[in-house]
Amino acid sequence: MAPTTASFDQVGYWSPNTASVDWCESNYVVTYYIAEFWNSVSSLFIILLGELGLYLCPTKERRFKVAFRTISVVGIGSVLFHGTLRHKMQLLDELPMIYAATALVFICTETKYGPQGQWFPIGLATWLAVTTTVVSIFGGKLQFYTFQASFGVLQLSIIYLTTTLHRQQKAVIAARGGTNESTWLIQRALGVYFFAVTIWLIDLHLCEFINGVGPDSVLRWNPQLHAWWHVFSITGVYFTTLLVAYQHYVGKGLSPNVYLWRGFAPALTLDGASRKKAL
Structure with missing residues (x-):
């Protein structure tokens, strides 16, 4: 959390802050109307990747509409949260993150174990309702750490399911004479995301040494690590969502392939026969 200094304590349009966490970016420095300017601007990249993933998705299955669109909703909530540092806006940032991750757990579970019946979505919906209630009611560190734990x-569930599916599908893909491109996706998803988590932890726990304004800061400027966390973490989530989709299509007997849209954005493609089968 941000240290208590004159720079961090500047008053702005949305003051006072009521969120359970105040990140390392100095508040209301760039403009009186946005609490954390760079954290807010970087959140737009989250919206962009969510919409890009939805646009490039080779099929229009509802599960992937939900998976990519919840990423966009996370981005919208993140803009509102960092722009205001208000508790209600924080919920619009954090709760969609839980919903997006739950959607991936649902897809991975059905890919690995097959359709689970009505009890499974009902159980997940009940768990989400309880989590939403707890995170919404409580504030301070209890709210913050409850969200982080959930x-x-x-x-961890997504990592377990995708890695075990990767091993399970190796033989299947080899028997079809294809290339297991999930290896490429896993390496990038884990690599980018773990790097993002590292800079998130530095920003959260070592802020006083890197904020660029406090007496203990070893830097003369703030590297805005939380803003970079937005960029790298959502890139990791994007790779993970592609991985989940790839494994879903393999599980349905299709042959997905990874390509670079416009030469830079990873996406999946299906041949004509596979596309018709998926639809």
């Missing part, structure tokens, strides 16, 4: 469990 989101962490979902992340």
Whole structure:
């Protein structure tokens, strides 16, 4: 959290701050109307990747509409949260993150174990309702760490499901004479995301040494690590969502391939027969 200094304590349009966390960016420095300017601007990249993923998705299955569109909703909430540092806006940032991760857990579980029946979506919806209530009611460190714990469990579940599916599908893809491109996706998803988590932890726990304004700062300027966390973390999430989609299509007997849209954005493609089968 941000240290208590004159720079961090500047008053702005949305003051006073009511969120359970105040990140390392100095508040209301760039403009009186935006609490954390760079954290807000970088959140626009989250919206962009969510919409790009939806646009490039080779099929219009509802599960992937939800998966990519919730990424966009996370970005919108992140803009509102960092722009205001208000508790209600924080919920619009954090709760969609839990919903997006839950959507991926649902897809991965059905890909690995097959359709689970009505009990599974009902169970997930009940869990989301309880989590939403707890995170919404409580404030301060309890709210912050409850969210982090819930989101962490979902992340670990996604890592477990995707890596075990990767091993499970190796033989299937080889038998079809294809290339297992999930290896490429896993390496990039984990590499980018773990780098993002590293700079997030530095920003959260070592702010006083890197904020560029406090007496203990070893830097003369703030590197805005939380803003970079937005860029790298959502890139990792994008790779993960592509991985989940890739494994879903393989599980349906299709042959997805990874390509670079416009030469830079990873996306999936299906041949004509596979596309018709998926639809």
